[in-house]
Amino acid sequence: MQENEFVSDDFLDQFLKADPGYSLPDDFAEKVAARAKKRMEVLQTIRDFLIYIGTFLVVSTALFGFAYFRQLELLTKLKSLGPTNLAWLAGIVVIGVFVLFIDKVILPCSFLFRTLRK
Numbered sequence: 867m868q869e870n871e872f873v874s875d876d877f878l879d880q881f882l883k884a885d886p887g888y889s890l891p892d893d894f895a896e897k898v899a900a901r902a903k904k905r906m907e908v909l910q911t912i913r914d915f916l917i918y919i920g921t922f923l924v925v926s927t928a929l930f931g932f933a934y935f936r937q938l939e940l941l942t943k944l945k946s947l948g949p950t951n952l953a954w955l956a957g958i959v960v961i962g963v964f965v966l967f968i969d970k971v972i973l974p975c976s977f978l979f980r981t982l983r984k
Contacts, residue, residue, distance in 0.1 A: 907978050915970040919963070 891897075933940050947955070 904978060908975055911971050911974045915967060918966060918970060 932938075
């Protein structure tokens with residue numbers, strides 16, 4: 867058993883010292899680091915956007931839940947707006963989410979890709 871371990875150690879030693887048959891460019895580590903940095907920053911911008919959306923949803927749900935259970939006048943005023951005004955309100959919310967998405971995700975990613983190309 868001990869002799870087999872020495873043989874396998876010698877084989878492993880020879881294998882690790884042998885030329886692999888290919889060569890890496892001199893700036894290989896820099897390219898890998900730049901790609902990793904780019905990926906982490908893109909993930910962070912998406913995570914930030916999702917945190918903003920989640921916070922908005924939690925706060926608005928809590929406020930409407932509070933208004934519903936307390937029977938506040940705010941809820942009755944919102945009900946009296948009618949379906950046409952609620953459509954306008956929904957459109958404004960969609961536009962607001964779109965602007966937030968552009969501001970928090972698209973613009974930082976475009977600046978990141980532009981700086982990494984140089």
